[in-house]
Amino acid sequence: MHFAAAKCTSSPKAITDLAMQMSLAKKIAYSLVLLSFVTAIYFYPILPEKVASHWNLSGNADGQMEKWVALFLTPVLSLAFVALFELVPRIDPLRKNYAKFASEYDGMLAALVAFMSYLFGLTILYNIDYRFNMTQALSPAFAMLFFYLGMVLQKAKRNWFIGIRTPWTMSSERVWDRTHALGGKIFKAAGIVALLGVVMPEVGLMASVAIMIAAAVATVIYSYVEFGKEKTTGKKAKRR
Numbered sequence: 001m002h003f004a005a006a007k008c009t010s011s012p013k014a015i016t017d018l019a020m021q022m023s024l025a026k027k028i029a030y031s032l033v034l035l036s037f038v039t040a041i042y043f044y045p046i047l048p049e050k051v052a053s054h055w056n057l058s059g060n061a062d063g064q065m066e067k068w069v070a071l072f073l074t075p076v077l078s079l080a081f082v083a084l085f086e087l088v089p090r091i092d093p094l095r096k097n098y099a100k101f102a103s104e105y106d107g108m109l110a111a112l113v114a115f116m117s118y119l120f121g122l123t124i125l126y127n128i129d130y131r132f133n134m135t136q137a138l139s140p141a142f143a144m145l146f147f148y149l150g151m152v153l154q155k156a157k158r159n160w161f162i163g164i165r166t167p168w169t170m171s172s173e174r175v176w177d178r179t180h181a182l183g184g185k186i187f188k189a190a191g192i193v194a195l196l197g198v199v200m201p202e203v204g205l206m207a208s209v210a211i212m213i214a215a216a217v218a219t220v221i222y223s224y225v226e227f228g229k230e231k232t233t234g235k236k237a238k239r240r
Contacts, residue, residue, distance in 0.1 A: 025110040029113040029114075032113045032117045033075065036116075040071040040074075044067065047071070051123070070123065074117070074119070077116060082109065094160060115141050118138075119138065122134065143195045157173075158176045163180060163183075164180060164183050164220075178226050182219060182222055186211060
């Protein structure tokens, strides 16, 4: 992954070189964004003026919106994610640390865009009269997303945008690493539990969300405790 700003040029060679420098994950994300715009344009004349756009926990449609919003919201949001992920490493004061988990960072972008593209595809299928339980259909995607985010957390280094950012993790690299090792395991567990949604849609989703809420609380407390241990150890070392 390259964070240095590229020089503006329109030569075919420069464009080809830039494409060659991109990681596979980033290429996948860019391709999915382009595909989502093409898909939205293709299905625009096919779908009705109002389309199902919201589903309850049981997986049944309970909300609608104008088709132009439903069709172009996901492509625009995906494009915004791409822009944000390109911008963040350039403006973060700890930008040098992104190179230490570059593949996971690019993979996170691809995973988020892939999840949104999958949801987009399901929404279109539902609105051209394919009927299925939306929660059940989304469960494998949630499982893979949560599990991959757990992997990202375990590899992420200190930064101001991605990860478990508490006063204590941002003050100590050791506390950051230990807290993210724990958080990563919990997110992976949430991913595994989310698979229950394939056979028990409501149970799987609620259980995985409950685990993530618990993870948020547990990691904050854990980072505070670990930072306290570090300070205590440091004081003892100074006394010696």
